[in-house]
Amino acid sequence: MTDVATVAQTSNPERRVPTRRMSFEESMEHLPRAFAADGDLISGHVIMALSSVFPDGEDYFVRSVRHYRDRITDPALKRQVSGFIGQEAVHGREHRVFNDRLAELGYPTKRYERFTKAGLRFRERILPPLSNLAATAALEHFTATLAELVLTSEEIRGAIEEPVSQIIDAVKQTLDRTPPELASDIMDRGIMLAGGGSLLQGIEERLRHETQMPAHLAESPLTCVAVGSGRSLEEFEAIHRSSKNSRNRRRR
Numbered sequence: 001m002t003d004v005a006t007v008a009q010t011s012n013p014e015r016r017v018p019t020r021r022m023s024f025e026e027s028m029e030h031l032p033r034a035f036a037a038d039g040d041l042i043s044g045h046v047i048m049a050l051s052s053v054f055p056d057g058e059d060y061f062v063r064s065v066r067h068y069r070d071r072i073t074d075p076a077l078k079r080q081v082s083g084f085i086g087q088e089a090v091h092g093r094e095h096r097v098f099n100d101r102l103a104e105l106g107y108p109t110k111r112y113e114r115f116t117k118a119g120l121r122f123r124e125r126i127l128p129p130l131s132n133l134a135a136t137a138a139l140e141h142f143t144a145t146l147a148e149l150v151l152t153s154e155e156i157r158g159a160i161e162e163p164v165s166q167i168i169d170a171v172k173q174t175l176d177r178t179p180p181e182l183a184s185d186i187m188d189r190g191i192m193l194a195g196g197g198s199l200l201q202g203i204e205e206r207l208r209h210e211t212q213m214p215a216h217l218a219e220s221p222l223t224c225v226a227v228g229s230g231r232s233l234e235e236f237e238a239i240h241r242s243s244k245n246s247r248n249r250r251r252r
Contacts, residue, residue, distance in 0.1 A: 010074055010076050010077040010080060013074075013076035013077075015080065016083070016199075017079070017080045017081075017082075017083030017084050017087065018083055018087075018199050018221070019083055019086030019087050019089075019090060020087070020090065020199065021090065022090060022094065023094070023097075024094050024097060024098065025097050028097055028098060028100075028101040029101075031098075031101050031102075031105070032105075033105045033106065035047075045107075048102050048107045048109060049112065051095050051098055051099055051102070051109070052099055052108075052109045052112030052113055052116065053112065053113075053116045054091065054092065054095040055092045055093075055095045055096045055099065055113060056092075056113060056116045056117040056120055057092075057116060057120070057139070058088040058089070058091050058092030058095070059088075059092055059120075060120045060124070060132070060136070061088050061136045061139070061140070062085050062088045062089065063124070063132075064129070064132040064133045064135070064136040065081060065084060065085065065133065065136060066085065067129045067132070067133070068129070068133060069081060099113060123135075160200065164200065164203070164206065167197060167203075168206065168207065168210050168211075171191070171207065171210075171211060172210065172211065175211060175213075186213060187213055187214075189214070190213060190214030190215055190216050191207060191211065191213055191214065191215040191216070192215075192216055192218055193207070193215060193216065193217050193218060193221065194218040194221045194224050194225050195221060195225065198217055198218065198221045199217075199221060204216070204217055
């Protein structure tokens with residue numbers, strides 16, 4: 001008889017669903033009324049209408065998925081669902097910030113938000129949870145297709161090329177100032193990537209090419225620095241003694 005706890009419930013257990021922490025609140029302060037490319041008012045109103053349905057739509061997605069969360073036994077799928085819920089929470093929050101700014105500029109985002117919230121709540125009252133989960137899957141596919149049409153990979157690469165180049169240059173400058181004995185350790189073990197920027201597609205390959213050194217993504221890139229810092233504090237005395245002994249040896 002098959003053990004239920006060992007049954008795989010995800011088609012791709014290796015897929016990561018990271019929650020990328022981001023905030024656009026500061027940049028929204030300077031958003032003009034004609035914010036779309038070339039000041040296109042039609043595009044601006046289409047974007048406004050789409051953004052207006054996202055905050056409560058994201059909340060609806062979370063509720064639909066969370067309803068079935070306690071039935072998941074596959075650890076990989078549990079992690080993926082947690083990542084999905086985190087993603088939707090961040091997306092909803094940032095769209096609310098955007099919508100608030102658009103409302104200040106005179107766009108009817110709040111009216112559209114109220115309409116969306118009422119409509120989704122009504123749907124949840126009259127339809128079963130499985131129908132809401134199916135709608136969530138369908139709408140996620142729709143928004144992914146829309147994003148692919150609006151934001152081509154070439155456009156995204158162009159938009160992030162400058163900050164990525166700055167990261168690469170900073171790594172190269174750091175390596176140039178690195179003592180030879182430490183540089184040889186990095187060459188042996190590789191550069192470990194952590195943080196939200198490490199999740200950019202292709203960043204590992206780009207670093208390997210630019211530095212001619214191995215580069216690896218940390219197991220938990222969004223949390224490993226915080227976890228490592230906490231462990232360092234727990235072993236602070238041992239680290240302090242080791243650092244002191246190392247300085248004493250160099251003086252001799």
